[in-house]
Amino acid sequence: SAVISQKPSRDICQRGTSLTIQCQVDSQVTMMFWYRQQPGQSLTLIATANQGSEATYESGFVIDKFPISRPNLTFSTLTVSNMSPEDSSIYLCSSLQGNTEAFFGQGTRLTVV
Amino acid sequence: TQLLEQSPQFLSIQEGENLTMYCNSSRVFSSLQWYRQEPGEGPVLLVTVVTGGEVKKLKRLTFQFGDASKDSSLHITAAQPGDTGLYLCAGEGGSGNTGKLIFGQGTTLQVKP
Numbered sequence: 001s002a003v004i005s006q007k008p009s010r011d012i013c014q015r016g017t018s019l020t021i022q023c024q025v026d027s028q029v030t031m032m033f034w035y036r037q038q039p040g041q042s043l044t045l046i047a048t049a050n051q052g053s054e055a056t057y058e059s060g061f062v063i064d065k066f067p068i069s070r071p072n073l074t075f076s077t078l079t080v081s082n083m084s085p086e087d088s089s090i091y092l093c094s095s096l097q098g099n100t101e102a103f104f105g106q107g108t109r110l111t112v113v
Numbered sequence: 114t115q116l117l118e119q120s121p122q123f124l125s126i127q128e129g130e131n132l133t134m135y136c137n138s139s140r141v142f143s144s145l146q147w148y149r150q151e152p153g154e155g156p157v158l159l160v161t162v163v164t165g166g167e168v169k170k171l172k173r174l175t176f177q178f179g180d181a182s183k184d185s186s187l188h189i190t191a192a193q194p195g196d197t198g199l200y201l202c203a204g205e206g207g208s209g210n211t212g213k214l215i216f217g218q219g220t221t222l223q224v225k226p
Contacts, residue, residue: 009153031212040199042115042218043156045206092155096212100144100205104155 002027006093006105013083013112020079021108023093028073033102034066037090039109046091049076083112116140117202119217127225129191134220136202137184143205145185146214147176150199159187192224 005024013019023032031050035043047055047068055068069077080087088111094104118137126132136145144163148156160169162178162185169176173196175188189196199219206215 004155006155033213040219040221042201043214043216045213045215048211048213094155097158100212100214101146101158101161102148102156102203102214103158106153107155109153 001097002029002095002103004093004095004103004105006108008108009106010109011111013110015084015112017083018079018081019083019110020077021091021093022077023075023105025074025095029095030073031096032070032076033094034068034076034078035092035094037092037107039090043092046078080110083110085112088112115218116206116215117204117217119200119202119220121220122218123221123223125223125225126192128193130224131188131190132192132222133186133188134200134222135184135186136217138204139183140204141182143182145178146203147185147187148201148203150201150219151197156199156201189222192222194224194226197222197224 003026034046037043045058046061047057049055049068049070051070051073067079091108092104094102120135144161146161147159150156160176165182166180167178173190177186199221201219202217203214206213
């Protein structure tokens with residue numbers, strides 16, 4: 001099965017700064033997804049990123065706060081902009097095998113101080 | 114309101130015991146998936162159940178899809194410390210084949226040696 005390499009695995013950032021998270025897939029995929037997860041809790045979808053088009057954001061998430069790039073079929077980035085402590089979370093990228101079976105990167109644990 | 118309700122939220126058992134966790138919804142799903150997530154890692158797919166009433170076995174894990182395709186259960190026989198983790202159920206979150214998944218809030222399982 002395909003593998004996603006996500007980096008950084010963790011970071012501690014100052015409030016007001018931005019962090020860009022990268023995900024590299026070892027094969028071409030059509031859709032990539034970005035999720036947020038509070039430790040030990042569920043995943044919430046931030047946006048869907050398709051190559052060649054703007055990302056589609058879920059309710060409560062906006063492009064200015066979470067700009068996403070999808071320059072090709074194997075790579076995507078998520079930027080968390082103008083961070084505040086409330087943005088401290090785990091961020092995960094994923095894609096699909098078949099129509100619905102997701103595989104994930106290892107996650108980025110972000111702490112904003 | 115959580116579309117997929119998982120219970121119990123937390124389970125702490127001794128090695129060798131059996132356990133069952135549940136994933137319930139008022140909505141019909143074309144399929145449900147179970148993932149296990151270990152600390153510092155992304156979720157890993159365990160199984161997809163597709164047909165109402167279906168039972169799938171993965172070594173000591175038995176997955177059942179409810180007859181009405183609204184709920185699922187995961188039974189673990191003779192739990193081992195390696196089973197420790199966060200168990201998440203997920204289903205298709207959009208209308209049609211969007212690839213978007215919605216997740217339950219998870220069951221955290223701790224198996225003590």
